[in-house]
Amino acid sequence: MNKEKGFALIFVLMVMSTMAILGTALFSRSIPERYLSERFVDSTQAFWLAEAGIQEAGFVLNSGDWTGWANQGATDKVKTASLGAGNYTVTVTDFSGANPIAVSAGTVKGVSRNIEATMRKSGSLFNAALSSQTQFQGALFNDVVFDSYDSSLGLYGGSNVGSKGNIITTAASAGAITLIKNNLVKGDVSTGPGGTVVLNDTSAVTGNITDDNNTTMNPVVIPADLSSLPSGGDYFLNGGAGTLVSGDYKFSSFKVRNGGKVTIDGTVRMYCASLPTSVSFEIALNGQVVINPGGKLIVYADGLFLVSKKGIANNTHRPKNLQIYSTLNADATWTMIGGDGSTPFEGVIYAPNTYVETNNWLEVYGSIVAKRIFYDSVYSMHYDEDLKVEGSTEQTGTAGSQYSVKQWKEQNNPYPLN
Amino acid sequence: MVEILLCMALLLVLFLGSMNVYVYCFELQETARNTSNALNDVRSKLEDIRNSDFDAIVATYNAQVVDLSKVNGIVIGKMKTEAAYVTGSNNNLIDIRAVACWRQKGGRIIGEGKIDGSGNFVLSDLNGNGKIDSPVELVTAVSKKK
Amino acid sequence: MKILLRNKLKNGSCAGIKQALKGFTLFEVLVCCTILSAILASIFGVFSVGNECWNINTSVLDLRQQARMSMDGMSREIRQSPPSSISITDGGARINFSIGAYPVRYYLVNEQLVREYIPSGETEWVRRVLGTDMASLNFSLSNSVVEIRIELGNTVGGKNISIPLTTRLRLRNE
Numbered sequence: 001m002n003k004e005k006g007f008a009l010i011f012v013l014m015v016m017s018t019m020a021i022l023g024t025a026l027f028s029r030s031i032p033e034r035y036l037s038e039r040f041v042d043s044t045q046a047f048w049l050a051e052a053g054i055q056e057a058g059f060v061l062n063s064g065d066w067t068g069w070a071n072q073g074a075t076d077k078v079k080t081a082s083l084g085a086g087n088y089t090v091t092v093t094d095f096s097g098a099n100p101i102a103v104s105a106g107t108v109k110g111v112s113r114n115i116e117a118t119m120r121k122s123g124s125l126f127n128a129a130l131s132s133q134t135q136f137q138g139a140l141f142n143d144v145v146f147d148s149y150d151s152s153l154g155l156y157g158g159s160n161v162g163s164k165g166n167i168i169t170t171a172a173s174a175g176a177i178t179l180i181k182n183n184l185v186k187g188d189v190s191t192g193p194g195g196t197v198v199l200n201d202t203s204a205v206t207g208n209i210t211d212d213n214n215t216t217m218n219p220v221v222i223p224a225d226l227s228s229l230p231s232g233g234d235y236f237l238n239g240g241a242g243t244l245v246s247g248d249y250k251f252s253s254f255k256v257r258n259g260g261k262v263t264i265d266g267t268v269r270m271y272c273a274s275l276p277t278s279v280s281f282e283i284a285l286n287g288q289v290v291i292n293p294g295g296k297l298i299v300y301a302d303g304l305f306l307v308s309k310k311g312i313a314n315n316t317h318r319p320k321n322l323q324i325y326s327t328l329n330a331d332a333t334w335t336m337i338g339g340d341g342s343t344p345f346e347g348v349i350y351a352p353n354t355y356v357e358t359n360n361w362l363e364v365y366g367s368i369v370a371k372r373i374f375y376d377s378v379y380s381m382h383y384d385e386d387l388k389v390e391g392s393t394e395q396t397g398t399a400g401s402q403y404s405v406k407q408w409k410e411q412n413n414p415y416p417l418n
Numbered sequence: 419m420v421e422i423l424l425c426m427a428l429l430l431v432l433f434l435g436s437m438n439v440y441v442y443c444f445e446l447q448e449t450a451r452n453t454s455n456a457l458n459d460v461r462s463k464l465e466d467i468r469n470s471d472f473d474a475i476v477a478t479y480n481a482q483v484v485d486l487s488k489v490n491g492i493v494i495g496k497m498k499t500e501a502a503y504v505t506g507s508n509n510n511l512i513d514i515r516a517v518a519c520w521r522q523k524g525g526r527i528i529g530e531g532k533i534d535g536s537g538n539f540v541l542s543d544l545n546g547n548g549k550i551d552s553p554v555e556l557v558t559a560v561s562k563k564k
Numbered sequence: 565m566k567i568l569l570r571n572k573l574k575n576g577s578c579a580g581i582k583q584a585l586k587g588f589t590l591f592e593v594l595v596c597c598t599i600l601s602a603i604l605a606s607i608f609g610v611f612s613v614g615n616e617c618w619n620i621n622t623s624v625l626d627l628r629q630q631a632r633m634s635m636d637g638m639s640r641e642i643r644q645s646p647p648s649s650i651s652i653t654d655g656g657a658r659i660n661f662s663i664g665a666y667p668v669r670y671y672l673v674n675e676q677l678v679r680e681y682i683p684s685g686e687t688e689w690v691r692r693v694l695g696t697d698m699a700s701l702n703f704s705l706s707n708s709v710v711e712i713r714i715e716l717g718n719t720v721g722g723k724n725i726s727i728p729l730t731t732r733l734r735l736r737n738e
Contacts, residue, residue, distance in 0.1 A: 019436045019614070044457055044461060389562065450628070466732065
């Protein structure tokens with residue numbers, strides 16, 4: 001009888017051993033990778049839960065409604081809440097003090113991230129309709145009214161009319177604020193300590209008249225990432241159309257004339273770095289700048305700022321979306337906003353060391369802060385109360401009455417610092 | 419002859435088993451890769467929301483659906499954001515939620531979604547709980563600064 | 565005598581001839597070697613493909629993990645810096661910032677991600693390598709949002725692997 005011999009089985013075993021080794025190696029790398037990926041998701045979720053705790057702490061400090069929070073000692077509050085796939089626990093230390101500290105721990109499946117935020121009370125740069133450092137005498141025309149509205153609720157009018165058309169100055173002289181020509185301030189009027197308010201003709205103030213205004217006007221700080229840009233030279237549109245899309249721009253001057261129309265599409269920050277005696281920004285001879293809905297224009301000007309006729313059309317109808325900052329530091333150098341009656345000015349102007357003038361045919365929505373203000377408009381001015389929201393404009397104000405984050409840090413920095 | 423047949427049968431069975439393991443491992447890796455990419459997109463979206471004008475957040479981001487970043491030049495999934503004022507907060511606090519769902523190479527769907535008539539991936543609330551569920555989900559809140 | 569010899573031949577010599585006939589012919593050996601070579605080649609082929617696959621996947625996993633860790637570490641630190649202390653130089657390839665009183669910077673040195681900081685009371689930068697195989701690193705800052713772009717790359721078995729990752733983060737401090 002013949003004995004048959006073969007090694008097919010051995011061959012199979014050899015091939016399968018090889019595949020098993022490779023499969024095991026692959027498996028041993030894939031499982032930890034999947035695990036690490038899931039832990040990364042958990043960690044990121046925990047971070048955003050901790051952020052939610054900080055945000056809630058800020059909200060409740062400003063609202064004063066501590067419903068749902070428990071006392072921890074005499075000066076602290078704590079709250080734990082479930083959100084999404086995990087929960088957060090936030091503790092506010094010294095909640096009634098000037099600088100409460102909120103510590104929030106977000107936890108998802110045992111992974112925790114902790115954030116600590118020191119709060120402070122801070123305010124906005126634009127707290128009044130008109131704010132100056134010298135005597136205010138105005139307005140130039142009869143029956144001008146200074147009142148307010150809230151642009152976050154819609155256009156001015158109807159139920160959206162308020163009595164916060166405040167005029168303030170730090171001047172402390174007699175007649176520091178002098179109202180003439182039957183002007184009406186629907187709001188408060190405040191001078192520097194010892195200053196007085198004079199109401200000529202049948203001018204009136206519906207709110208309080210005080211002499212305790214000592215607000216300081218900080219100089220304009222050009223953001224470093226804007227000032228360090230290379231200059232794009234002179235921007236001059238003499239007729240025709242142009243568009244500026246979202247981004248930062250630096251020019252020697254910006255001029256639109258002779259029916260030229262520049263459209264602002266997105267968030268545009270512009271630094272017009274000219275000599276103080278030169279014209280930085282000019283709209284003249286039926287030129288116009290139009291801010292499209294969703295857009296925002298922020299202008300820093302080192303020189304003269306002159307707007308006339310069709311001016312700047314802010315089609316977002318939110319004054320915070322048109323911000324003009326002047327670094328001019330001299331008297332009788334101008335930021336002038338004018339109009340032909342067709343386009344109101346819906347914006348804010350901050351010129352702490354120079355003059356601002358509005359001319360005849362211009363209705364003004366927003367706020368003006370300047371060393372000296374000449375309100376020479378036929379039309380009334382409407383202060384936008386939404387400007388009090390801190391952070392709504394580029395430059396920040398001094399101490400106010402609402403809490404915001406002063407210092408934010410994540411505990412357990414990933415790398416050593418000391 | 420019998421041995422040959424036995425070995426072939428054994429080889430086939432073991433081979434198929436190994437292939438299953440390989441495919442599973444590749445799927446695990448693909449899931450991990452897509453999860454990292456999706457999480458990165460969702461995280462960046464939340465940072466954008468945090469940087470937005472508070473009053474525009476609900477109008478802009480509630481029920482917003484955008485494509486996830488492309489993987490090898492192909493859009494594989496979508497991200498949805500939800501933003502709603504917290505009840506009783508006087509519109510000063512917003513709850514934000516962002517989820518990402520996608521379809522992997524083998525057809526497996528991570529999160530809730532389906533393929534529409536045009537062969538594109540669309541989000542779909544398959545379990546009827548009123549929201550899109552996904553393992554890649556970030557939830558946070560934003561308060562109005564005054 | 566003849567009969568005896570015939571019988572002897574019949575019995576003893578047949579066994580000897582049979583013994584002489586045991587062994588392999590050259591042809592059989594050649595055939596066996598050919599078959600064995602084919603089997604070993606197929607085994608080696610499977611092993612080779614599997615090994616290359618394993619190398620590539622391991623490399624991809626390592627790069628992806630490095631990308632995640634690097635991005636997460638940088639994000640957690642940069643987020644704490646105020647915009648005014650951030651300075652981006654070298655065409656966006658280097659970022660300098662501060663966390664409280666501690667200056668920190670990130671940049672690439674020979675495809676290695678390097679973090680340097682000055683500890684309290686010191687004046688010299690202390691360096692730490694956070695990751696390798698980083699082909700590019702880019703930072704940009706606009707309106708309090710920092711965008712970080714990284715790309716990790718490696719070559720395995722002649723095949724180029726690239727893992728790009730981009731993230732945006734809002735600076736939390738004023």
